[in-house]
Amino acid sequence: MNGKDYHGLVKDLQEKEWPGKFDPDFEWTRTRGPSGYDTFAPSHHFKSYRPLMTEDIVRDLAINRKRLLSIGCGPAFLEQLLCSRLGVNPSQVSLADLSREGVPEGFTFYQFDMYQEWPPIKDAIDYIIFPECALIGVPTSDDFEADQSRCRQALYNLISRSLRLLNPSGQVRLSGGGIGSCRDAAIERVLSEFPNISYGHTGEEFVYITK
């Protein structure tokens, strides 16, 4: 199925699962999530210009029983739909967030600040995703250089910690505002530690790295 058709399929499935919940144009919830953040429809994460998720990844999860860790999960509509309609078992999915508020039951959950030390995560993980939350909350100021330096450090930390956790050939996929401005510098630093990675991006708000 091409990406556009698959995006449409996910849109249909989420409408069946949560009738009227998501704005069909913007593909987020009509009201903000419990912690005051925007909360996105699963289909948003399959958009061609920020493909945090793809049909191939869903198939890899559903058929090959790969494991997913979603950091900054919020109410986890994407992760719930993967399990309720797309053949993934909840035991394959772990969730993480700064706050427990609104996080669905039935998944392994880790509560931590992704910018600080991570707790021990024992599961072997094949995909780590940061859905619309990479760089969220990194403080900004009127000093552009200082802001850029904080973003580079934060993105480097998220990627390098993820790579340490991932199985060989695993992927980390991040979406969120501000990635484009510090992506290349952060990846250059990651490359000095993990020279065998490959990476790519679509637009300015999405990047993926393969271990």
Ligand SMILES: C[S@@+](CC[C@H](N)C(=O)[O-])C[C@H]1O[C@@H](n2cnc3c(N)ncnc32)[C@H](O)[C@@H]1O
């Ligand atoms: C824009 S919402 C996205 C929620 C969900 N992933 C989605 O796509 O709808 C950002 C999420 O990041 C979480 N978050 C913010 N700062 C965080 C941090 N320092 N560590 C972990 N999670 C954080 C928030 O609690 C919120 O659930």
